[in-house]
Every structure is written in structure tokens, then in C-alpha cells.
Amino acid sequence: MNQKSSPISGTPLCSIKTIVMAAAFAGISGCAGPSVNASEEPEANNNREEVAIVFKNGCPISVVPLVVDLNAGVNPPTRVEWRAYDETGTPMPAQDFSIWYDPFVGTPIKPGGNGVATSPPVAKSAKEGFNYKYTVYADSCPDQPLDPFFRVIK
Structure with missing residues (x-):
């Protein structure tokens, strides 16, 4: 697999999306979360969608992108x-x-x-357009899970 540049950068992206995500999922307000450069967000690769989990002091604090679209209508279906x-x-x-x-x-x-967790393919019978919650747990921080989403498209 080719090396990709990091999806996290040094310039804060203070947007409604960042504020809502931080407040709703990480219990943080304002733009205190990690910095994200939208041009460096992970891209789909061979029906795989990369999601960066950002950790602080062993705890997951955010994901990039916040909601990932998984295509169940391609062969093979998209994985994360x-x-x-x-x-x-x-x-x-x-x-x-x-x-x-x-x-x-x-x-x-x-x-x-290799530090990569890969999902099984999304079932073709999964409901399209529905937001599915997934949970990120860290052994070093079990009391602070993160609950982002993915959406199934076809």
C-alpha cells in the first residue's frame, strides 16, 4: 500500500461541523478539537474508505471524515x-x-x-441512506468511547 499523507494538519478548521461534532461526540465545545485540512482528508482506495481516528492522551476524540459513505452497490462493496x-x-x-x-x-x-482495522464489506441488503452508529473504544480509555456514523449508499 502506498504511503498517504496525514489527514490531520496544523491549521484549525473551525466550522459548524467541527463544533457540532465536538460537542455531540467528544464532549468538547468550540474549536478545541484536532486540526483538519479538508484537502488532506482520506480518499477512497480500491473500494476502501480510510477513517482517521484522532487520539489525545490515549482517548479517541474525533474521526475524519465525521460521516463516511459506504457504497453497498459496487462489487466488492466498500470497506472501512x-x-x-x-x-x-x-x-x-x-x-x-x-x-x-x-x-x-x-x-x-x-x-x-499494521495498526489498521478493516471492516467486512457492507451487506447489499443494508438500508440505503440510513446513518449507522459505530463506536470506537480504546483500551487505554474505556470510559470515553466515541460514537461517529457511516451512511450506506448504492
């Missing part, structure tokens, strides 16, 4: 690849986290040796 970063955008492949989400009830998705 979650990667951990610190607030400065430095990759954290050793960060221990797990992903739990609605359409794949059962065991959590955990990162492999």
Missing part, C-alpha cells in the same frame, strides 16, 4: 479502514482500539499488526 493518529497527525500504529458497529453485530474489529 480505520487508522489511529495523534493530534499532530502522527500515525499511532501501536494504539490499541476496537470498533463496534450495527450491521456487523458480534465481535469487535481490532487493528492488525
